[in-house]
Amino acid sequence: xxxxxxxxxxxxxxxxxxxxxxxxxxxxxxxxxxxxxxxxxxxxxxxxxxxxxxxxxxxxxxxxxxxxxxxxxxxxxxxxxxxxxxxxxxxxxxxxxxxxxxxxxxxxxxxxxxxxxxxxxxxxxxxxxxxxxxxxxxxxxxxxxxxxxxxxxxxxxxxxxxxxxxxxxxxxxxxxxxxxxxxxxxxxxxxxxxxxxxxxxxxxxxxxxxxxxxxxxxxxxxxxxxxxxxxxxxxxxxxxxxxxxxx
Amino acid sequence: xxxxxxxxxxxxxxxxxxxxxxxxxxxxxxxxxxxxxxxxxxxxxxxxxxxxxxxxxxxxxxxxxxxxxxxxxxxxxxxxxxxxxxxxxxxxxxxxxxxxxxxxxxxxxxxxxxxxxxxxxxxxxxxxxxxxxxxxxxxxxxxxxxxxxxxxxxxxxxxxxxxxxxxxxxxxxxxxxxxxxxxxxxxxxxxxxxxxxxxxxxxxxxxxxxxxxxxxxxxxxxxxxxxxxxxxxxxxxxxxxxxxxxxxxxxxxxxxxxxxxxxxxxxxxxxxxxxxxxxxxxxxxxxxx
Numbered sequence: 001x002x003x004x005x006x007x008x009x010x011x012x013x014x015x016x017x018x019x020x021x022x023x024x025x026x027x028x029x030x031x032x033x034x035x036x037x038x039x040x041x042x043x044x045x046x047x048x049x050x051x052x053x054x055x056x057x058x059x060x061x062x063x064x065x066x067x068x069x070x071x072x073x074x075x076x077x078x079x080x081x082x083x084x085x086x087x088x089x090x091x092x093x094x095x096x097x098x099x100x101x102x103x104x105x106x107x108x109x110x111x112x113x114x115x116x117x118x119x120x121x122x123x124x125x126x127x128x129x130x131x132x133x134x135x136x137x138x139x140x141x142x143x144x145x146x147x148x149x150x151x152x153x154x155x156x157x158x159x160x161x162x163x164x165x166x167x168x169x170x171x172x173x174x175x176x177x178x179x180x181x182x183x184x185x186x187x188x189x190x191x192x193x194x195x196x197x198x199x200x201x202x203x204x205x206x207x208x209x210x211x212x213x214x215x216x217x218x219x220x221x222x223x224x225x226x227x228x229x230x231x232x233x234x235x236x237x238x239x240x241x242x243x244x245x246x247x
Numbered sequence: 248x249x250x251x252x253x254x255x256x257x258x259x260x261x262x263x264x265x266x267x268x269x270x271x272x273x274x275x276x277x278x279x280x281x282x283x284x285x286x287x288x289x290x291x292x293x294x295x296x297x298x299x300x301x302x303x304x305x306x307x308x309x310x311x312x313x314x315x316x317x318x319x320x321x322x323x324x325x326x327x328x329x330x331x332x333x334x335x336x337x338x339x340x341x342x343x344x345x346x347x348x349x350x351x352x353x354x355x356x357x358x359x360x361x362x363x364x365x366x367x368x369x370x371x372x373x374x375x376x377x378x379x380x381x382x383x384x385x386x387x388x389x390x391x392x393x394x395x396x397x398x399x400x401x402x403x404x405x406x407x408x409x410x411x412x413x414x415x416x417x418x419x420x421x422x423x424x425x426x427x428x429x430x431x432x433x434x435x436x437x438x439x440x441x442x443x444x445x446x447x448x449x450x451x452x453x454x455x456x457x458x459x460x461x462x463x464x465x466x467x468x469x470x471x472x473x474x475x476x477x478x479x480x481x482x483x484x485x486x487x488x489x490x491x492x493x494x495x496x497x498x499x500x501x502x503x504x505x506x507x508x509x510x511x512x513x514x515x516x517x518x519x520x521x522x523x524x525x526x527x528x529x530x531x532x533x534x535x536x
Contacts, residue, residue, distance in 0.1 A: 181261075185259035185261060185264070189265070192267070192271075201271075204268070204271040204274075205275055207272045208272050208275035208276055211276065211280065212276060212277070213280065214280075216285075216288045219284060219285075220289070223262075224261070226289065227288075228262070228290050229287075229289070237293060237329070238330055241282070241286075241329040241331070242325075243342075244338045244339070244342035244345065245332075245334060245335060245338035245341075245342075
C-alpha cells in the first residue's frame with residue numbers, strides 16, 4: 001500500500017491508501033443515499049454504516065489505519081465508531097488522540113446516536129481532504145494586508161472567480177445539510193460539542209441563510225420560536241439601541 | 248419527531264440554543280440582520296446578538312454609502328424598531344463599540360467620519376484597548392491628523408495599521424508606533440512619501456514585516472532607505488507607484504531577499520497623467536510639499 005509516512009494531519013490530501021478506506025467510503029456512500037432525509041416522512045434509522053465493522057482497519061501497515069478507530073458512546077448508549085482520520089476533524093477528538101486518551105470509549109452524552117451517525121458520516125467524507133491550516137485561513141475574515149494572492153484566502157472574491165471543488169464536496173455538503181430543522185439543530189449542537197469547525201460552519205451557515213433578510217416575525221415562524229418579550233422588555237430593547245444616537 | 252421514538256426532543260428550542268452556537272450563526276449575518284432582526288426574535292437571541300464576540304471585528308468600510316446613510320435600510324430599521332430619529336454613523340459606531348465591550352480587535356472605518364473626527368477618534372481610543380488591526384479613512388482636518396500620534400499609545404496591541412491616505416503627521420505616528428506598540432508588524436498607506444517619512448520608518452520600525460505603499464509617489468531614494476532600514480520585511484508592495492521603475496535592477500536586487508516583493512506597474516515618471524487620467528491619486532503626488 002502507499003504509505004506516505006507523513007505525520008498525521010500534515011498532508012492536505014490523503015492518498016486512497018487501502019482497502020479499509022475504500023470499504024468505509026463505499027459504505028458511507030450507500031448510507032448517504034439512504035440517509036439523506038426528506039423534510040416530511042418519518043425516517044428509519046440511517047444505515048449504521050460507520051457503526052459497524054468496515055471502519056476497522058485491515059491488518060496492514062498503514063500510517064493512519066493501523067490505529068483502531070475511536071468509539072464514541074451516544075446518550076442512548078449506542079456505540080458509534082469513527083476512523084482516526086475522520087476523527088481529526090473534531091478538535092476535541094484530535095486532542096484526545098494526541099494525549100493518547102482515545103483508546104477507550106469516548107462519551108458523547110448530549111448526542112443521540114442518529115445524530116452521531118450523521119456527524120461521523122460527515123467526518124468520514126471530509127476526513128481524507130481535511131487540512132486544518134486551510135480551514136483556519138479560510139475562517140480568518142481579515143487576512144493581513146496587502147491582500148493575499150491566493151483567492152481562497154481573500155475576503156473579497158471577484159465575481160468571475162469559480163471556487164474549484166475537485167472532490168465534489170460542496171454538492172455533497174448541500175445534500176447532507178438539507179435536514180429538517182430539529183435534526184439540523186442537533187447536528188449543530190453536536191458539532192459544537194465535538195468542536196468540528198467545518199461542520200459547525202456548514203450548519204450555522206445554513207441557518208444564517210434561512211434567516212437572512214427576514215423580519216423577526218418570519219424568523220420566529222421558521223424556527224418555531226416563541227416571542228417572550230413583554231412590552232417592558234421591548235421598551236428596554238429600544239432604549240438599548242437608541243441611546244447611542246442621542247447627543 | 249423524525250427519528251426513532253424516545254430519541255431527541257420533539258421541538259428543538261432554537262430560542263434557547265447556546266449563545267456560542269447562536270453567535271456562530273449570527274457571525275454570518277449582515278450588520279442589518281444582526282442589529283435589527285436577530286435581537287427582536289426572542290430574549291435569548293437578543294443576548295446572543297449582543298455577544299461581544301460578534302462585535303470584535305468590524306469592517307465598516309464595506310458598502311458604506313448604502314449602509315450608513317440616513318436613507319439606508321439600516322437607518323430605516325433603527326427608526327422603525329428602536330425609534331431612532333436621527334441615525335448617524337457616529338452613533339452606530341458608538342453602539343458597536345459598546346457591544347464589543349472593550350474586546351474590539353479589528354476595526355476598519357469608512358470615510359464617513361465627521362469633520363473634525365475628534366469625537367470618533369476619541370471613542371476608538373477610549374474603548375478599544377485591545378485593537379490589533381485598524382484602518383482609517385483619509386482624515387479631513389489637520390487637527391485630526393495632528394491628534395493621531397497622540398492616540399497611538401492607547402492601542403498598545405496594535406499590529407496592523409492602514410492609513411488610506413498618508414497624514415502629514417506620518418513621521419510622528421510612526422515614531423509612536425515604534426515606541427508604544429511592541430507587536431507592530433504591518434503598515435499600509437498611500438501618498439507622497441517624503442524623506443522624513445522614509446527615515447522614520449527605517450528608524451522606528453526596523454522590525455516591520457509587511458509594508459504596502461501602493462499607488463504612492465515614492466522616489467527611489469526613499470524606497471531604498473526604507474528597504475535598508477526595515478530589514479525584516481517579508482511582504483512589500485509598492486505597485487503602481489511613481490518615482491522608481493519596476494525594472495530598476497538595484498531595486499529588484501534589494502528586494503530579492505523579501506519573500507513577497509511587488510512593484511508591478513511602478514514607473515519613474517508618470518506618463519499617463521498627461522492623458523488626464525487622474526484616477527491614479529493624481530492630486531496626492533502632484534501636490535509636492
